[in-house]
Amino acid sequence: MLKIRDLVKRYGSGEPVLKNLDLTIEGESVVSIIGSSGAGKSTLLRCINRLVEPTSGSVELNGTELTRLRGRELRAARRKIGMVFQGFNLVDRLTVMENVQSGRLGYISTWAALMRRYPREDIRRAYELMERVGIAHYADKRADELSGGERQRVGVVRALMQKPEILLADEPTASLDPKTSEQIMELLRALSRELKLPVLINIHNVHEAKEYTDRIVGMRYGRIIFDDKPAELDQEAMDRIYSGSPAADRAEGLKAAS
């Protein structure tokens, strides 16, 4: 269970990007976060695995408080959190297998990592997962030889290699064509069921959010203003999430602050 309490993130001395945000993800549900650009979706996701340092508040994953961890403890906690990225973030010049195994870097020794001597069970798990998402025959290809959809599958397998307790996906389909994008969403939903894994997805495409996720969280200017089943997301709620200009939001924020 992921429990976020009173989370604040402020860059520099400006208005906070996240304002006293509360969010709880239970069980193996697929949750999507929607909202216009600049609403703080990406920041929220990155505060969970501390790629972005939260200003205050608490993030708790299955009983471990993440916000105060440092060094070795933080790395141990990050192993439990898989992440999939918009730009796939693969190492282009390494093979698919090396990219996939880099999800295990937190577990294996430095020497094994340098020599590419991965444990047998890791190799077996890699082949199983790659087979599951349909990229096993690419194991020895360089990552940059694959198409966008295939590259994102590598990204997903890399995250799953960590044996994560939660999967974060930051706009996983934004760099893909519509068809591939639906395939990846379908895959994420199916994997969530198979592996009993909660998945938290930032997404721009509201249609995909409604189609493939169990719960939609609507963010606007650092706050959660909608949190319900996809069926409940009506036009009125959409307007609240997406209408208005950032400037108007800022003015509102200033008024509320004063």
Added chain:
Amino acid sequence: MTLSDLNRDDWTRFSFRQRMQRYGVFALCALAIGWALGSIEVIWAWVWDAPAQMGDLFGRMVPPDPTNLAAILRVLWETVNIATIATAFAVILSLPVAYLAAQNTTPNRATLWIGRFILVSSRSINTIIWALLFVAIFGPGIVAGIVAIMFRSIGFVGKLLGEAIEEIDKRPVEALEATGASRFKVIAYAIVPQVMPTFWAVSILRWDINLRESTVLGLVGAGGIGIILQGAIDTFNWPEAATVLLAILALVILGEIVSAWLRRRIL
């Protein structure tokens, strides 16, 4: 846009003001060159005399004298070894320096400045001057030559490698940090593969340069073919000097071929 705009038939790349500025800059450059020429003392008689002198020297060099060819080739081989050994050591030593001197990998500001200081001090001193220094320390011979070339190369390789590290795609780094990998593993998996092509290109280029530089080390007593060349010139043995020059030319061409081949194979 009105119709009168479309009917214009005059167009100039620069406005009158810009044109005057450009002429002004040209005039300043001409002035600077004229002033530089005026302030050095050139003995013009010697300049006009040069073609005749060249012809004379050429006459003395032909035909080249191959009697010492065996010795020349042996020393030439020594020159190649100086360049190769020095490049190998320099490349290895420049790795940590590049790591320190790259803004995105250096541990803190102090280490950044240490890295940059090493690069600048290595690069600002010419190989020949390093060689003079190390001949004084190690005595004449190839050790001084190797160390001199190594010191000069560390700055060159380290600087280019450091810049390559600064220009990498940061997204894979972020992804591997998110998996909980240690700093060292992130470097090994996300940074090293990205700078590998630059690493090989720079190493080959530096070996190529070092091959040329090691041919003059002998002039200051730091080993290599330069010693024989200097001996020949000092004793007015122009036919042998010609052989040495031809040998160096052949070596440089050969080095060019080898490095071009390596580049094709590795990159």
